[in-house]
Amino acid sequence: MSPQPPSSIEIDFAQRYDQEHARVCGDPRPPRLRRRLAMWRDEWLVRQALKVAGEPGLILDLACGSGRFWPVLGEHINRVILASDNSQDMLDHALTHHSAALLKRVKTFQGSAFSIGLSANAVDCIFCLELFRHVPSAEGRLALLREFHRVSRDTVIVSVPSRTFVEGEFRQAGFKVLKHQEFMPGSRLWRVYVLRKRG
Numbered sequence: 001m002s003p004q005p006p007s008s009i010e011i012d013f014a015q016r017y018d019q020e021h022a023r024v025c026g027d028p029r030p031p032r033l034r035r036r037l038a039m040w041r042d043e044w045l046v047r048q049a050l051k052v053a054g055e056p057g058l059i060l061d062l063a064c065g066s067g068r069f070w071p072v073l074g075e076h077i078n079r080v081i082l083a084s085d086n087s088q089d090m091l092d093h094a095l096t097h098h099s100a101a102l103l104k105r106v107k108t109f110q111g112s113a114f115s116i117g118l119s120a121n122a123v124d125c126i127f128c129l130e131l132f133r134h135v136p137s138a139e140g141r142l143a144l145l146r147e148f149h150r151v152s153r154d155t156v157i158v159s160v161p162s163r164t165f166v167e168g169e170f171r172q173a174g175f176k177v178l179k180h181q182e183f184m185p186g187s188r189l190w191r192v193y194v195l196r197k198r199g
Helices: 008-026 033-052 088-094 138-151 167-172
Strands: 058-062 080-085 106-110 123-128 152-161 175-182 190-197
Touching (some): 033 175, 033 190, 088 106, 123 138, 138 167, 167 175
Parallel strands (some): 058 080, 058 123, 080 106, 123 152
Antiparallel strands (some): 152 190
16 A cells, blocks of 8 residues: 655654754764653653553554654563654664664554554554644544544554643544543643543
């Protein structure tokens, strides 16, 4: 199946992601303490979300970029990671960022998160932390959620800005909330949700 063209939301997100990734890669200095703490907290939230999701064995990382979370997703040695991004260049770049042992369990493919080139119920869990957080409209989020509902056989992990009210959208798309956690309690930055398909 040929990849679907990226949506305007994905293009805008990819441009911002590319700029931030280029800035980080181009800076030879180690990350500052604040950034290291934020990265540690993000990784902790992902580990907690995976536990709530039942430690899924087959995960689809959508809008994966440089594979920032692959080392965390790959901490369980029997887990397989499918990784998709609308940019083949970014996927190619991601393959230079990680160990050969990890990459043996990562299979990449180009495509749109709004039209995933996989069959129904193809994976245990969909992981879409960054892109989902940047979708500004309820219509766009519902389109993603309905596609996630089609492709995941069990759970979905997403993050949203803390002031965005999305739980009604989750229900409308056929999910129930298993758990959510704030990036930092009281920070009002973003929340990570673990969803399970109903029915």
